[in-house]
Amino acid sequence: MKDSNPSIKDSNTAKIDDLAQNTENGQGEFLTTNHGLRINDDQNSLKAGERGATLLEDFQLREKITHFDHERIPERIVHARGSGAHGYFELHESMTPYTKAKFLQTPGTQTPVFVRFSTVAGSRGSTDLARDVRGFSVKFYTEEGNYDLVGNNVPVFFIQDAMKFPDLIHAVKPEPHHEMPQAGSAHDTFWDFVSLMPESMHMIMWAMSDRALPRSLRMMEGFGVHTFRLVNENNESVFVKFHWKPVLGVHAVSWDEAQKISGKDSDFHRRDLWEAIDSGNFPEWNFGVQIVPESDEHKFEFDLLDPTKLIPEELVPVQIIGKMVLNRNPDNFFAETEQVAFHPGHIVSGIDFSNDPLLQGRLFSYTDTQLSRLGSPNFHEIPINRPIAPVHNNQRDGHMRQTINTGQSSYHPNKVGNGCPFQAKASEGGFVAYNKRIDARKIRARSPSFFDHFSQATLFFNSQSEVEKNHIVAALQFELGKLETEAIRLRIVYMLTQVDESLAARVAKGLGIAVPPAPELPLNQSIPADGDPEKFQPTPMVSSIKMSKALSMAGTVKDNIKTRQIAILATDGVDKVSLLTMKQVLEDAGAQTKIIAPHLGFITPNNGNPIKVDQSFLTAASVLFDAVYVPDGQQSSAALAQEQDAIHFINEAYKHCKAIAADGAGVKLIDATAAGVKIHSAGKADKSSLALGVVLNGEATEFVSAIAQHRFWEREKSGKVPA
Numbered sequence: 001m002k003d004s005n006p007s008i009k010d011s012n013t014a015k016i017d018d019l020a021q022n023t024e025n026g027q028g029e030f031l032t033t034n035h036g037l038r039i040n041d042d043q044n045s046l047k048a049g050e051r052g053a054t055l056l057e058d059f060q061l062r063e064k065i066t067h068f069d070h071e072r073i074p075e076r077i078v079h080a081r082g083s084g085a086h087g088y089f090e091l092h093e094s095m096t097p098y099t100k101a102k103f104l105q106t107p108g109t110q111t112p113v114f115v116r117f118s119t120v121a122g123s124r125g126s127t128d129l130a131r132d133v134r135g136f137s138v139k140f141y142t143e144e145g146n147y148d149l150v151g152n153n154v155p156v157f158f159i160q161d162a163m164k165f166p167d168l169i170h171a172v173k174p175e176p177h178h179e180m181p182q183a184g185s186a187h188d189t190f191w192d193f194v195s196l197m198p199e200s201m202h203m204i205m206w207a208m209s210d211r212a213l214p215r216s217l218r219m220m221e222g223f224g225v226h227t228f229r230l231v232n233e234n235n236e237s238v239f240v241k242f243h244w245k246p247v248l249g250v251h252a253v254s255w256d257e258a259q260k261i262s263g264k265d266s267d268f269h270r271r272d273l274w275e276a277i278d279s280g281n282f283p284e285w286n287f288g289v290q291i292v293p294e295s296d297e298h299k300f301e302f303d304l305l306d307p308t309k310l311i312p313e314e315l316v317p318v319q320i321i322g323k324m325v326l327n328r329n330p331d332n333f334f335a336e337t338e339q340v341a342f343h344p345g346h347i348v349s350g351i352d353f354s355n356d357p358l359l360q361g362r363l364f365s366y367t368d369t370q371l372s373r374l375g376s377p378n379f380h381e382i383p384i385n386r387p388i389a390p391v392h393n394n395q396r397d398g399h400m401r402q403t404i405n406t407g408q409s410s411y412h413p414n415k416v417g418n419g420c421p422f423q424a425k426a427s428e429g430g431f432v433a434y435n436k437r438i439d440a441r442k443i444r445a446r447s448p449s450f451f452d453h454f455s456q457a458t459l460f461f462n463s464q465s466e467v468e469k470n471h472i473v474a475a476l477q478f479e480l481g482k483l484e485t486e487a488i489r490l491r492i493v494y495m496l497t498q499v500d501e502s503l504a505a506r507v508a509k510g511l512g513i514a515v516p517p518a519p520e521l522p523l524n525q526s527i528p529a530d531g532d533p534e535k536f537q538p539t540p541m542v543s544s545i546k547m548s549k550a551l552s553m554a555g556t557v558k559d560n561i562k563t564r565q566i567a568i569l570a571t572d573g574v575d576k577v578s579l580l581t582m583k584q585v586l587e588d589a590g591a592q593t594k595i596i597a598p599h600l601g602f603i604t605p606n607n608g609n610p611i612k613v614d615q616s617f618l619t620a621a622s623v624l625f626d627a628v629y630v631p632d633g634q635q636s637s638a639a640l641a642q643e644q645d646a647i648h649f650i651n652e653a654y655k656h657c658k659a660i661a662a663d664g665a666g667v668k669l670i671d672a673t674a675a676g677v678k679i680h681s682a683g684k685a686d687k688s689s690l691a692l693g694v695v696l697n698g699e700a701t702e703f704v705s706a707i708a709q710h711r712f713w714e715r716e717k718s719g720k721v722p723a
């Protein structure tokens, strides 16, 4: 039997081997009750006579239905919708000068990981393509215990203090009276909250950018967000920010596309991740760190502890220290992806926290939420959560306890049990919290160093390409356009003036309103009852860094077409050589192709044996592909030109700025579309078509280069085609 879940040979499989102890497979086995009794009839309940009432005695029925009745657990309060995968992290650069964490010492060390990607606001069954931040959680199963890096695909956050988290989430989740909208922020309560909390403005810029619409979970960055600490053997500490950089680059889809994908395949990202791993195209990320010496803590124009700020890479470069590879799909979604429990407080010796007040609040929240979600303090015993490092302590009992702790003592100190389990000295790996000196008064307050709310929002906006800026404007127009309360729109547009005047003006124009003057209310409404509103207003600041390349997706990796999905439109009479030659070139370059025809089964080419169709127009859609090719073939092209679905396919691919190629008579199909009219009006000379990502009768390699560009956003300038 084919192993449907292969691991690559050189990866550390310690966690997979550990999980194997709990796997079950009924192949070749008898059906039994949960208590091991073989079942003779799983079709009928036990009755008093064939037409009689069911008997209470029917333990088989009762067991089966009772289990079913209890199958659901609460979904995560945030990040409910997620997809997971196994893999490993390999260290390339020793981090010994900075940290004593064992998995970061010796280059070549591999550590098993389980990763879960998620959207934030939607429910468990919501669409993958919501405009939303994505969670990026990594559980490292190190030999010293589990280390969880629970990050996002955006490097900053909406709020500065954990106290505001429930408010933020209440505001963004579906509104409480009618539970709408699902998985979206385009509604009054979210923007009402944002309009009163200027600290959210930097994150809003990211959330309204194309970062919130990833093409693939494999094509997004990850960030630890908070500043953490690394601590070395000499108890010296540095600050650190963590980065994941995808080897395939950072790519997005357009908003129109995202909305359509949500209808055509709401599991688009989950399926993409699954299929990539299943086909051996293992997703990879480089792991990077920004290190800041403790002595530089106050050297920046922002506070390192403020989670609404990033450290521009121009100030502190990202050093790549290793790589993560995801090489195995879970065997069981519930057991692994749903039951995995992340916690920023799961750290190992050599990694520690900063005083970031958002991080500090998270340290309470994550265990607490698992208690209600997974239902027991023994959630650490669930196979996906248990460490590969041994666990010995005096914690006992509780719902669903699995471990059978033997021996007489369950307390420390003891003599009855020979003092075991022992405490570990620091030299033996015992965790010692970094002994930072704290000399402070107890105070409920926010540091004035946290009061610059706009300078990095402006930095982000200024760092975007023209197209990216256009998309931010359109996103804001969409989101604010959905609001019912005009006053919220006005407050947000005013807030945008603090980021960039032209941005505010453009958004206002789309909303049909004038940019409002400064409101009478103080901008920041997040003020303690006895606070002087004046003292809580944003500090005007200008970032000394004007542009940061790393913040734009425009310059990302565009040198390959690995795992890109290419549609080949064809029907009877297609030229087989033309079709197969292009298919081969694309697949040799690492792309995946699908032949799409008006019907499933086979099509008959004008030269050779029938060709198997992969999908019909009924189940395929251009939004599920990165590019489209129309091969030569007079009869095929003429027939497709009569198919509205084929015409729509090409128009939509054009509208979404994807690479399009056609050869021979295939060009006639392009000509029959609105996209063809646009291409003509742009001047049909091969060169200008190429600049638009359209390769007509060109070289296959030109099509490959065009697909690698991901999108030809330039096309948006000449107006949309109807699709």
Ligand code: HDE
Pocket (backbone or CB within 6 Å): 076, 077, 078, 079, 082, 116, 117, 118, 134, 135, 136, 137, 150, 151, 152, 157, 161, 162, 163, 165, 223, 224, 225, 226, 307, 340, 341, 342, 358, 359, 361, 362, 365, 366, 367, 369, 370
């Ligand atoms: Fe979370 N967050 N969060 N969060 N978070 C949860 O824990 C919370 C924050 C993040 O794939 C919950 O197990 C508080 C920042 C991810 O299973 C919960 C605060 C960042 C995931 C929780 C934050 C994150 C969660 C819900 C502010 C980026 C999904 C289910 C103080 C660095 C993990 C769960 C997974 C999940 C609380 C802020 C990322 C309720 C209180 C900032 C990726 O504990």
